[in-house]
Amino acid sequence: MQRRIDGDLRGWGQALIGRLLKACLDRDIELLLETSARALINTEGRITGVTVTKDGVDQTIHAERGVVLATGGFEWDEALKTTFMRGPLTAPASPPTNTGDGLKMALSAGAGLGNMTSAWWIPTLSMSGHKWPENGAPQKEVQRSLPVLIERTLPHSLMVNRQGKRFCNEANNYSALAGAFQSFDPATYDYHNLPAYLIMDSQYVGRYPIASVMPGDPLPDWIIQGADLPSLASTLGVDAEQLEATVFTFNTHAADAKDPDFGRGESAYDRFYGDRSRPGAAATLGPVEVGPFYAVEINMGALGTNGGAKTNGTAQVLDVHGEVIPGLYGAGNVISNPTGSVYAGAGGTLGPTLTFGYIAGKSAAQSENAE
Numbered sequence: 603m604q605r606r607i608d609g610d611l612r613g614w615g616q617a618l619i620g621r622l623l624k625a626c627l628d629r630d631i632e633l634l635l636e637t638s639a640r641a642l643i644n645t646e647g648r649i650t651g652v653t654v655t656k657d658g659v660d661q662t663i664h665a666e667r668g669v670v671l672a673t674g675g676f677e678w679d680e681a682l683k684t685t686f687m688r689g690p691l692t693a694p695a696s697p698p699t700n701t702g703d704g705l706k707m708a709l710s711a712g713a714g715l716g717n718m719t720s721a722w723w724i725p726t727l728s729m730s731g732h733k734w735p736e737n738g739a740p741q742k743e744v745q746r747s748l749p750v751l752i753e754r755t756l757p758h759s760l761m762v763n764r765q766g767k768r769f770c771n772e773a774n775n776y777s778a779l780a781g782a783f784q785s786f787d788p789a790t791y792d793y794h795n796l797p798a799y800l801i802m803d804s805q806y807v808g809r810y811p812i813a814s815v816m817p818g819d820p821l822p823d824w825i826i827q828g829a830d831l832p833s834l835a836s837t838l839g840v841d842a843e844q845l846e847a848t849v850f851t852f853n854t855h856a857a858d859a860k861d862p863d864f865g866r867g868e869s870a871y872d873r874f875y876g877d878r879s880r881p882g883a884a885a886t887l888g889p890v891e892v893g894p895f896y897a898v899e900i901n902m903g904a905l906g907t908n909g910g911a912k913t914n915g916t917a918q919v920l921d922v923h924g925e926v927i928p929g930l931y932g933a934g935n936v937i938s939n940p941t942g943s944v945y946a947g948a949g950g951t952l953g954p955t956l957t958f959g960y961i962a963g964k965s966a967a968q969s970e971n972a973e
């Protein structure tokens with residue numbers, strides 16, 4: 603690790619983007635930073651360029667071989683979300699610059715749409731004081747939300763809704779969990795599982811992290827505490843009797859590493875993000891029994907939306923009649939995701955995104971219609 607720090611070596615997403623950036627620089631491709639694409643230029647039905655704005659000044663860029671839309675999803679555009687999403691997406695984990703600009707440009711060119719109700723869903727945690735850096739006036743003070751992966755999977759924790767009831771296998775795959783969070787109660791006309799609360803006991807807090815808070819760290823205000831379960835419930839506004847009953851039932855089975863209600867711990871996936879020093883399903887199951895107790899609010903977020911402009915196998919954007927829009931290509935979360943609403947596994951979003959980016963570049967370069 604020290605060698606990596608000394609050498610300023612980067613891993614994860616930075617390594618991936620660094621490689622792609624190097625490939626551009628090696629080919630003398632000019633990058634325009636802090637520059638927003640605003641509109642496509644349509645010349646007699648063919649997309650021949652794009653208008654961009656930098657420091658308030660418009661500029662036109664002509665594209666001989668085509669324009670590739672790669673502006674990400676629309677998870678930060680309230681109007682698009684309200685129109686298309688199948689349920690609440692209130693706390694995205696992605697940067698706030700993903701406002702569906704490319705989708706709007708595709709729509710203005712007559713693009714057909716697919717997969718619009720879907721996203722790479724993920725439960726998220728919003729720490730107070732954790733804001734996206736100021737990036738132009740509209741984004742000032744924008745709440746930053748973090749994916750909740752291991753916290754809902756480690757032992758000595760469970761998740762309840764506002765009624766104090768569990769509603770899912772907490773360790774389930776995060777994208778599929780959205781269905782449980784977005785369950786709609788016709789009697790109360792309400793998304794009754796939102797917000798949810800992750801409840802942890804002192805065993806959890808003594809051993810495991812909660813976002814960036816490590817065992818032994820002082821606890822910030824967004825981690826709510828209660829000496830016992832009723833006092834925690836009262837601070838959260840959750841039914842105290844029901845919470846106690848839920849925790850009692852959970853504990854009865856968790857002590858034997860079992861969860862007959864939701865099957866937590868039965869699949870290898872459930873145990874993957876758990877405490878693998880513990881055997882079998884105990885990697886994810888342990889009683890919530892030692893006070894004081896702790897809670898954090900969980901909301902529905904996304905790594906990005908994944909519906910958008912329909913494309914064919916060569917990444918060309920199709921119009922509402924399924925015909926190719928000449929000169930317009932797309933890849934990533936701005937297009938209708940090639941795997942539909944399915945998150946197929948590790949790299950399930952970056953894989954198709956990189957693949958279609960590659961295909962889009964190739965097919966634009968080989969375009970017969972290029973001037």
Ligand SMILES: Cc1cc2nc3c(=O)[nH]c(=O)nc-3n(C[C@H](O)[C@H](O)[C@H](O)COP(=O)(O)OP(=O)(O)OC[C@H]3O[C@@H](n4cnc5c(N)ncnc54)[C@H](O)[C@@H]3O)c2cc1C
Pocket residue numbers: 637638639640672673674675695696697699700701702703704722749904905906933934935936948949950951952953955
């Ligand atoms: C916290 C987090 C963890 C993730 N982990 C994983 C993982 O482990 N595995 C995996 O497969 N996926 C993961 N993802 C998802 C993955 O990062 C995205 O699905 C992927 O980055 C989408 O790629 P994209 O190129 O379509 O869009 P993005 O990567 O979102 O890039 C779009 C870019 O376009 C820019 N833009 C927007 N509008 C304009 C405009 N008008 N003009 C110019 N630029 C514009 C945006 O600022 C942004 O930089 C994660 C996402 C998050 C947020």
